[in-house]
Amino acid sequence: MENMQSRIPPDISDYTFDLILVGAGINGAGIARDAAMRGLKVLLLDKGDIASGTTSWSTRLIHGGLRYLEYYEFCLVQESLSEREKLLRIAPHLVKPLPFVVPVYEHSKRGPMMIRLGMFAYDFLSFNKSMDWHKILSRDEVLERIPGLEPEGLLAAALYYDGQTEYAERLAVENAVSAHEHGAIVLTYAEVERLIVDKENVVGIEFIDLLGSGKYTVNAPVIVNVAGPWVDEVLRQMNSTEECMIGGTKGSHLVVDPFPGAPAGEALYVEAKADGRPFFIVPWNGRYLIGTTDIRYEGDLDLVVADDEEIDYLINETNTIIPEAGLSRDKILFTYSGIRPLPYQPEGAEGSVTRSHIVYDHTRHHPKIGGLVSIIGGKLTTYRNLSRQTVNVVYEKLGEKAPECRTDEVPLPGGTTRSFEEFSAGFKRTSGLAEELSTRLLKIYGVRAPEVLAMAGDDPSLRAPLASPFSMETGIIGAEVLYAFRHELAGKLGDVLLRRSMVGLGPRVGLDVDETAAQIAVRHLGWSRERAELEVREFRDYIRRLRPKDLHETEPLKA
Ligand SMILES: Cc1cc2nc3c(=O)[nH]c(=O)nc-3n(C[C@H](O)[C@H](O)[C@H](O)COP(=O)(O)OP(=O)(O)OC[C@H]3O[C@@H](n4cnc5c(N)ncnc54)[C@H](O)[C@@H]3O)c2cc1C
Known part of the structure; x- marks a missing residue:
């Protein structure tokens, strides 16, 4: 294909890299940027485009995760809230504050006391934030704000602020562009087919150019497997003895035009009547994003589609909380689905699986396996900190002192003002x-x-x-x-x-x-x-x- 043949240097096998990253989602792109900014020679590869995996299919919130408080994940919430502030600063065009309303009903699993406690904890864990603190709204106040809300059984609501990145894809693209501008080589449509192992050390990779110029091998002392839900697939390429690391759950969203009773400028964070799971109705890109579901998934990772049951669940729950919404399948503009790359946990509720990430240095668990790190889990919100931690581990493996990470203060390319x-x-x-x-x-x-x-x-x-x-x-x-x-x-x-x-x-x-x-x-x-x-x-x-x-x-x- 014209324009593309030359994108892979024909002599790439002779290049000296410090670090190869398999996967250019938000985490791969973020690690590439941080590593390149600190002076490492980086190769970032993706079998699709930048951000074409899970990163494109999230709820697009830069949030502390109020829900995680229920599972006592205070450290994760605090980390996320601190990252939220940093992202508001380094990407002011892409990350914005968004008000959220949490209505509380007589039948809610989470009653007024619990919501109040959660709100205090959320504010406490982000006491130096730039956003306003929460407020408790009376029944009348919430109905004045969102008149379309189901009034029966409504007791009160909480109003709080979190972040939204309408275009999460661009967050990843700008990280990759910045990495490239700091000297990284970024190759899309380059699928890693084999991890090259020499005396049990991972020393390089073999990849195929999916646009047709052939196969290449490249070496580096450290390879980071940051392939999101595909992490286990990549590990299988070296006949890994590692257990299953990822236990993906599927989450789907609906996109609809503004509908009767929809909240005007704020998101609704609601408990589903069917199963008590929290879900969002978020103003997004001039329309509304409704999601999500959370279902264990073992299907095709390359073709994830919202199924009818998920669609009906989200429609029904929206019509329940906003009775005049009148949503039906024919009103859906489109849907999207992704797989959360969560740590493997075969039992327990899907929602209870930790959303914290693990920077898994294989050498620590299997001293014979050198050179390989895998990234398990992680949220969009915490990508910058995950990247910082990963680059520190890379330096440790290289046996060098890590230069200071500056991604908390150097804005992304579109935010330098x-x-x-x-x-x-x-x-x-x-x-x-x-x-x-x-x-x-x-x-x-x-x-x-x-x-x-x-x-x-x-x-x-x-x-x-x-x-x-x-x-x-x-x-x-x-x-x-x-x-x-x-x-x-x-x-x-x-x-x-x-x-x-x-x-x-x-x-x-x-x-x-x-x-x-x-x-x-x-x-x-x-x-x-x-x-x-x-x-x-x-x-x-x-x-x-x-x-x-x-x-x-x-x-x-x-x-
Ligand atoms: C439904 C849902 C809602 C979510 N909502 C939020 C939210 O509101 N806020 C939040 O903070 N987080 C949210 N998340 C979590 C967040 O989206 C993900 O954790 C994050 O995007 C993961 O990014 P990643 O870079 O690790 O993985 P991915 O984005 O999946 O990137 C991995 C990349 O690896 C590539 N790859 C795979 N195999 C190979 C190979 N062999 N060779 C080369 N490349 C390969 C893939 O093409 C892919 O691009 C949500 C996730 C889901 C599914």
């Missing part, structure tokens, strides 16, 4: 774009919005939205297609739509712009017409797993 508000106001004044388009570029690319716009040069067609009519969520402009390929490590059309410009997670899942975007690549990036057609077909095939309203399912889904 003292005041994002001032920067945004300036960009809106000078960009010459409609307000909605400027806002959109700022929300996605932060302070790099002018660089994106500069891709248009003096071609006005590249500054115009591809969709007509367009909205905040669908207003991709041609310049973004070029920016994604030239500056943000995109390899395929689907990468541009789903994980760079984010229109693939808009109401029409990118179906209104995919062909035009591919045509831009034909005109400006030298794609052949055949390639453009193939990429559109591949993209449409891929997004069928989201069960989008706009795409009828006529054939079985393929992994």
Whole structure:
């Protein structure tokens, strides 16, 4: 494929790396950035795109995890709340505060006293936060705020603040881009097929270029297996004697248009009537994200789809808490599902499995296995701290003193400004774009919005939205297609739509712009017409797993 053959240096086997990372989700990308910033020579590989695994399928909250208090995970909550503050600082364009309302009913498993205690603990564990402290709302106050809420049995509610990253994919992409800018080599569509073992030490990997240029071997003293739910699959490549490490649970979400009775600017955090599990109704990207489920999963990790039962569960629970919502299957714009890469725990409730991560140095458990570290579990919220800990372990294994980690203070590429508000106001004044388009570029690319716009040069067609009519969520402009390929490590059309410009997670899942975007690549990036057609077909095939309203399912889904 044109444009891509040269992405893998033909002599890569001769390169000297300190660290190879298998998997470019939020954790792989975060480790790559931290390691490259501290001076290590890093190779980051993914068999798909950056963030194309679990990282794309979360609830997108940067949160302490109020729920974890029930399991006495105070350290995890404190760590998460502290990370939340750091992410608000280093990625002001991607991470924002969001108010949450927790209604309490007569029948709630968690009564007013328990919620009050939880709220105090949550505030206490984040006493130096930038967000407001919680408030208890009376029945009248909560109904005034969210009139659509089921009034029967309602006693009161708690109002508190947490973080949201609407585009978690971009958090990972910006980490990978930053790693690349600090010298890391980042290869997508590069599947690791074998861990190379020499006298029981893992000394390298063999990977295949899924875009067709062949197989390669690369060596490094430390390999980190950060393949999320695929961690065990990667370990099997060296005939590992390790027990099962991951016990994945599946979580699904629905995306719907604003509906009658929906909360206006806040998220609802509700106890499901059917089973008492907490779930969220979150304002997201101009629409609502409803989720999630939590079910043990042993199916195909490469094709995870929300099933009818999960969809009905989330619809019913939403209609129960907001009786006028009137949601039904035909109102769902699309769904998505992912597998939580949790530590293996065959028994007990799914919700009770710890959400803490483990940086598993195989040498500590099996002294004969050198050179290998696996990452088990971890949340989006804690990726930065997980990365810091992992890079420290890498230095330990290299026998070197670790330089100081600076990812808590050095902003991500789109966040490098003292005041994002001032920067945004300036960009809106000078960009010459409609307000909605400027806002959109700022929300996605932060302070790099002018660089994106500069891709248009003096071609006005590249500054115009591809969709007509367009909205905040669908207003991709041609310049973004070029920016994604030239500056943000995109390899395929689907990468541009789903994980760079984010229109693939808009109401029409990118179906209104995919062909035009591919045509831009034909005109400006030298794609052949055949390639453009193939990429559109591949993209449409891929997004069928989201069960989008706009795409009828006529054939079985393929992994
Ligand atoms: C339903 C759900 C809701 C969640 N909600 C939240 C939330 O609100 N807040 C929060 O903080 N966390 C949340 N999480 C958790 C969070 O999303 C994950 O823990 C996190 O994204 C894991 O990132 P990762 O990088 O470890 O894994 P992944 O994102 O899965 O990345 C692993 C990567 O490895 C690659 N890979 C696999 N095998 C190979 C191979 N052989 N060669 C090369 N590459 C390979 C994959 O392609 C993949 O991109 C949620 C998770 C789920 C499932």
